[in-house]
Amino acid sequence: MKLTAKTEIIKEFIGIADGIMITELRLHIEEDVVRFLCVDTANVALASAVLPIDAFTEHTFEPCIMAIDVTKFKACFGYGGKEISITRDSVESNMIVVESGGYRSTQTLLHDGTVKKDPNMPALELPGIVELQEKEFSNTIKTISAESDKLRFIIADNKFKIKTENEGPDNTERELLEDEVLHIRGDGNSMFSKDYLIGMTRQLSGDIKVHIGIDHPIIIDFMFAGGHGVGKYLLAPRIET
């Protein structure tokens, strides 16, 4: 097996799992796509990424599964190469060689049985949807998250509001009006932990589609790798008790 792609594309792809602090990642190398679907240790956040095989400049392989140590793998993003190649002698081999920028890194694959099972992506119909530029979304979360551990997202009356959820009256909010988003409809009102949100937003770019329900998970749909790849985050809500 040999897969080669631009460093930036591999970095964004693996970064999506890194955004929810996945350290052991099972990659599915299939006929048409390379993809993963993973859940964090606390079972609070899911990440999915699908990268078409034609995003790779070189791809010779039999379909296979391989589980990588994300921390070790990420080192290759510092090698300064324009491309990254991943070579595996056979689908039985437990080693890969990662090459980039003149560096050559030999990495043992993880034993598939020891890596957390792929979750099921729940089929949810969430009533509130807002499309907007990732910058508006990420900057708002980053700015107000200093003031609270929990953030509430509200879609109502064609406005999208993100607010801190402190005990007591002191809170901060930002309301995005209809003309500050690309598309908005329906209703939603749910609360989430800021730490997960901040990790996720670091991986986003361009336009994103956010789905919100009433005390339901948030789903963020986004593109990566210059529109070639399709990514999705799902984060469970925190429910007031």
Added chain:
Amino acid sequence: MKLTAKTEIIKEFIGIADGIMITELRLHIEEDVVRFLCVDTANVALASAVLPIDAFTEHTFEPCIMAIDVTKFKACFGYGGKEISITRDSVESNMIVVESGGYRSTQTLLHDGTVKKDPNMPALELPGIVELQEKEFSNTIKTISAESDKLRFIIADNKFKIKTENEGPDNTERELLEDEVLHIRGDGNSMFSKDYLIGMTRQLSGDIKVHIGIDHPIIIDFMFAGGHGVGKYLLAPRIET
């Protein structure tokens, strides 16, 4: 009450109190000015700032007093707005709403009785005076403060000297000659804690006027908000015993 001004102006104004680590600040909103006069917990440093009401682009109010939580208030400097608005429903209300850059922050005011009483600014006639660019003053303090906890300021023979005050002979000094300052006269020789000085110098800009006596406080007079506001720091000396 509604007060609106450029973010930069509000930031400089509140920053003057922050420079001596004031966390609870009593603002006096008067007919012609918004001002404060405060002293740090250790009663070592005083800060005063007076901002004319016409520095505000919007000002509708009855004169009142309000005590703010500086740490909470400072969050609005990160909202990215060009202006900051502060709204209070009435002089009895214990809440303000701070708005900037699309963000809206609701903040409970502090109970006036729990905030440290405004100090009296002592009337001192200090014999040594030097006017100079803030950069010369601040950079010298920053540079040599790494070498000592205490700094001595000396005005003598039309020269202004700042020196470390270590035990033993190893010391560093910088002497500013008559042509490196704007104006100098009289004599002074006093020693101060570097930590306060560093906090204060972060808030200064432009030309400043420094008053020094013999083992007496230092007074720093300065302008802020592009020359609209008048600020003053007073710092008690450390006396060799």
Added chain:
Amino acid sequence: MKLTAKTEIIKEFIGIADGIMITELRLHIEEDVVRFLCVDTANVALASAVLPIDAFTEHTFEPCIMAIDVTKFKACFGYGGKEISITRDSVESNMIVVESGGYRSTQTLLHDGTVKKDPNMPALELPGIVELQEKEFSNTIKTISAESDKLRFIIADNKFKIKTENEGPDNTERELLEDEVLHIRGDGNSMFSKDYLIGMTRQLSGDIKVHIGIDHPIIIDFMFAGGHGVGKYLLAPRIET
């Protein structure tokens, strides 16, 4: 004694000792050169630097020895002056005055008897030699050192290889081919602690000459002060047991 030189030159000269964490440095001020030869506390790394006297813009002195506190001395690199002057009243004086950028620092010299004796630079004939740009060398060490505490250097078949030395099969290497180095010959294969290497590489610039043996020290020859000064590092190997 008065010695004056460009700040950058003095900074590079003293930096060579700082690169192996020397805190007490014995300077030899001789007829034609100012030089030092020092060994770190653990006796693992040697540093040598020789700066011709004509690198100084001002030099009036009797030959002498003086031992400086490197940490204190380094403060003068922050004074912002283009030149640094070192004045000593006589060869018996235990004080120097360091002047730069308007600052004047008085420093007590260390008692010569308390400073670690100058080591002997061992006369080694190492069989492998590679000349290359410091950037190639330093960047490779910096990049892969995150993955291991020990790095192995190999010269063989006209190639220069730097690799991590982890237990187990996971390792990263970079191989510099004949056309990526300036000159290469012989054979070498030795392993070193990354911490020393990183400290040393921070002080290098331009082209360097690296000597490697089989489980022998590494020697790095380099120029500094724009080609005026001659520097040398020697680092003992770590030997697998």
